[in-house]
Amino acid sequence: MRRDTEIVPRLATSADNAALLELFGSVPMRGTLVLATRRSPDFFALYAMQSGTAECYVGDGEGGKLDGMGTLLVRDGFLRGQPARVGYLGDLRARFGASRRAGLSRFYGKVLEEARARHGCDQYLTAVLADNAAALNALVRRRKQRAGQPVYHLLRRYTATSIQFAGRRRRARGEPAFQVRTAEPADLPRLESFLAEDHRRRPFGYRFDQGELRHRLERWPGFSLERTYLAFDGSGELAGCASAWDPCAVKRFQVLAYRGEMRWAKLGFNAMARLLGFVRLPAEGSEFRYFYLCNVSVRRDDPEVLRSLLSRIYGDFRGRGYHFFTLYLDEDDPLRPAIQKFWTRELRFHLYAVTLSEAPPPDLGEGRTGFEIALA
Numbered sequence: 001m002r003r004d005t006e007i008v009p010r011l012a013t014s015a016d017n018a019a020l021l022e023l024f025g026s027v028p029m030r031g032t033l034v035l036a037t038r039r040s041p042d043f044f045a046l047y048a049m050q051s052g053t054a055e056c057y058v059g060d061g062e063g064g065k066l067d068g069m070g071t072l073l074v075r076d077g078f079l080r081g082q083p084a085r086v087g088y089l090g091d092l093r094a095r096f097g098a099s100r101r102a103g104l105s106r107f108y109g110k111v112l113e114e115a116r117a118r119h120g121c122d123q124y125l126t127a128v129l130a131d132n133a134a135a136l137n138a139l140v141r142r143r144k145q146r147a148g149q150p151v152y153h154l155l156r157r158y159t160a161t162s163i164q165f166a167g168r169r170r171r172a173r174g175e176p177a178f179q180v181r182t183a184e185p186a187d188l189p190r191l192e193s194f195l196a197e198d199h200r201r202r203p204f205g206y207r208f209d210q211g212e213l214r215h216r217l218e219r220w221p222g223f224s225l226e227r228t229y230l231a232f233d234g235s236g237e238l239a240g241c242a243s244a245w246d247p248c249a250v251k252r253f254q255v256l257a258y259r260g261e262m263r264w265a266k267l268g269f270n271a272m273a274r275l276l277g278f279v280r281l282p283a284e285g286s287e288f289r290y291f292y293l294c295n296v297s298v299r300r301d302d303p304e305v306l307r308s309l310l311s312r313i314y315g316d317f318r319g320r321g322y323h324f325f326t327l328y329l330d331e332d333d334p335l336r337p338a339i340q341k342f343w344t345r346e347l348r349f350h351l352y353a354v355t356l357s358e359a360p361p362p363d364l365g366e367g368r369t370g371f372e373i374a375l376a
Contacts, residue, residue: 009057009111012069016058017043023066025254027093031131032262038252038287046250049219050375051075051212053119057111061095068094072111074119078205080365085119086204089126089354090376092135109149112356123353123362125204125369127376130157130348140352152352153361155203157331159346160373162290162324163314166269166343167276177304178239180312183228188213191230194238198297205370213295221249223294229313231305240298240305244313244325245374246291253288255281279323291317292374293327298335301368306338314342328373 012020020043028036039046047054052075061067070092077086116122128135140152183191192213199205206212216223223245231240258266270280282288293313298305317325324345329336351371353362 008059009070010060012056012058014044016066019064019066020056020058020069023069023093023095024091027095028256029129032258032260033255034257034259036254036256038254039250042250046375047071047073049221049250051207051215055111055115056091059094068092070111072115072124074115074121076207076210077370078200078207079123079203080363081200083207084123085121086370087115087119087121087124088371088375089124092126092139109357112150112354116356122355122359123204123364124355125155125371126152126352126354127158127349127371128352130350136350149357150354151357151359151361152354154350155353155364156351156369158333158349158351158371159329159331160326160349161329161339162326162345162347163310163339164324164343164345165278165314165318165322166272167278178231178233178308180229180231180308183225183230183241185225187230188225190238191228191241194241195295195297199370202368202370203364206372208295216243216295220245222246228295229309231308238299239302240296240309242293242296242306242309242313242327244291244317245294247374248289253290255284255286255288257284278318279321281323288324289322291322291325293325294372294374296327301334303335303338306335310338310342326373328371330368 021038021040024039024043025036028034044054044056047056050073052073054071054073056069056071058066059068071090072087073090074085074087077084079086112124128139192208195206195213196209199208217225223243227245228243229241230238233239266281273280279289296306298309313325329339351369353364355362
C-alpha cells in the first residue's frame with residue numbers, strides 16, 4: 001500500500017529480494033568516492049547470520065519498485081552492566097522523491113512503536129555518515145511538525161578507519177611487548193571469557209557470555225579461529241583480540257565514481273602500486289576487496305596491544321589481493337596511537353542512541369560501545 005504523501009511501511013518478504021537489491025544499490029554513499037553497497041544474491045543473508053530478530057520494512061513505489069526501506073534488529077545485550085533488550089536501526093534508504101514527500105522519520109516512528117510491544121526494546125543504536133546532510137536533517141533535526149518522530153541522541157563520533165595495504169610494514173626493533181598468534185580451539189573458553197568481561201561493561205554490549213562467539217563461528221561465512229588473532233603479554237595473559245572477517249559473501253562495495261581530489265589520489269596511488277607491487281585501486285564499476293576487524297577487544301585500551309595485532313594482521317594479509325581492512329575507532333579513542341605509521345583513510349560517522357519521542361534521554365554510561373561496524 002502507498003499513499004500520496006508518505007511511505008507506508010510493511011514487512012518485507014523473500015519475494016521483495018530483487019526490489020530490495022535494486023533500491024539498496026541505487027542509493028550510494030556520495031563524496032569524492034561514490035560507493036554502492038551490493039548485497040546480492042540474497043539481501044537477507046546479512047540478517048540471517050546475526051543473533052536476535054531482524055525485521056526489514058519497505059514502502060511500495062510504482063512499477064514494482066520500492067520507495068523506501070529500513071531495518072530493525074533486536075537482540076539480548078547489556079545496558080549499564082545489566083542484561084537488556086537492545087536494538088540497531090540500519091539500512092535506511094529512500095529515493096529522493098519519496099524522501100522529500102515524507103516522512104522518513106515517521107517511517108521509523110511507526111515501526112518502533114509497534115516493535116516495543118513485540119520485543120520489549122526501547123533503546124536502539126544507529127549510525128549516520130557525518131557528511132550526509134540530507135539524512136541528518138531528515139532524521140536528527142527536531143521540528144514542531146515532527147513531534148512524534150523518534151529522538152536521536154548523539155552518543156559517539158567515530159571513524160570507519162581503513163588501513164591501506166600500501167608497501168611493506170616495518171617491524172619495530174627489539175622484542176615486541178606483546179606476542180601475537182592465531183587462535184586455536186583450545187583458546188575458545190579463555191577468549192569467550194575475555195570478550196564477555198569486556199562487553200558486560202559496554203553500552204549495547206553483546207552476550208558473549210551466552211555463546212555469541214560460537215554463534216559467529218557457526219553462522220558467519222568465512223569467520224574462523226584461524227583468522228582470529230590473540231595478543232599475549234610477557235606473562236602469557238591474554239591482552240587483546242581481533243578477528244579478520246571478509247564480508248564478500250553478504251556485502252561488497254562497488255566504486256561508481258572517483259571525484260575531485262580522489263581522481264588525482266587514484267592516479268598517484270596506482271602509479272606507486274605498480275612500482276612497489278601492491279594492489280591498485282579498482283576501476284569504476286569494480287569492487288574493493290577488503291575485510292573488517294571484528295570483536296576487537298583490548299585490555300585497558302592499551303594502544304600497544306592493538307598496534308601489535310595490526311602489525312601481525314597487516315603482515316599476514318599483505319599480498320593476498322586486499323585493498324584495505326577496516327576497524328572502528330572513536331573520535332577521541334585512546335587506541336588511536338596504534339594506527340600511526342599505517343597509511344589510513346577515514347570516514348566520519350555519528351553514532352546515535354534512538355528512543356521513542358516520549359522517552360527520557362538515555363543514560364548509557366561511558367566507555368566503548370558494543371557497536372559492531374561489520375554489521376552496519
